[in-house]
Amino acid sequence: MRIIREQSAGLVIDIQERLFPLIHNHDEMARNAGILISGLQSLNLPILLTQQYTKGLGTTIPPIRQFFGEQEHIEKVAFSCCDEPAFQDQLKALNRKFFIISGIETHVCVLQTAIDLLESGLVPVVIEDCVSSRRENDKKYAIMRMRKEGAIISTYESILFELLRYSGTDDFKAISRLVK
Numbered sequence: 001m002r003i004i005r006e007q008s009a010g011l012v013i014d015i016q017e018r019l020f021p022l023i024h025n026h027d028e029m030a031r032n033a034g035i036l037i038s039g040l041q042s043l044n045l046p047i048l049l050t051q052q053y054t055k056g057l058g059t060t061i062p063p064i065r066q067f068f069g070e071q072e073h074i075e076k077v078a079f080s081c082c083d084e085p086a087f088q089d090q091l092k093a094l095n096r097k098f099f100i101i102s103g104i105e106t107h108v109c110v111l112q113t114a115i116d117l118l119e120s121g122l123v124p125v126v127i128e129d130c131v132s133s134r135r136e137n138d139k140k141y142a143i144m145r146m147r148k149e150g151a152i153i154s155t156y157e158s159i160l161f162e163l164l165r166y167s168g169t170d171d172f173k174a175i176s177r178l179v180k
Helices: 026-042 062-070 083-095 106-119 134-149 156-164 170-179
Strands: 008-013 048-053 074-076 096-102 121-134 152-154
Touching: 008 026, 008 106, 026 048, 026 096, 026 121, 026 156, 026 170, 048 062, 048 083, 048 152, 074 083, 074 170, 106 121, 106 134, 121 134, 121 156, 134 152, 152 156, 156 170
Parallel strands: 008 048, 008 096, 048 074, 096 121, 121 152
Antiparallel strands: none
């Protein structure tokens, strides 16, 4: 199944201050997520941003938050983004088929959101090098389960070039600079 740019949106799940330092390979994951977000923005894709129980887990880390300017996050207490009415409202307003997902933790909020998106007839595209958990093994098994359930698993470079489809354009040049 080809992921189509005009039918896609990004979703950044809970990359928050208090949990982030405990995440396996957190610096690399944040760097990769930043490249992904920057690439999606350069392709003019809408991106949703969530925060899980901000009072307890803090805000989105500054290296990620910087990409969103004045855009408000979607506050949630449910693990699955899909269990939050505010998220559902934005999901419906976007009217997209593919949701390109980065965030933490892979085996909790990312997994449950991906499964619920599938149940809703949407296609989660989980970016393996832009998600993580506290323990590497939890991420590994969550990725395996999401793949089995029908989610698409990709990497930030692969998805950005798939969304482009063609070389030789200004968008191609912008993405090429990001992934070098």
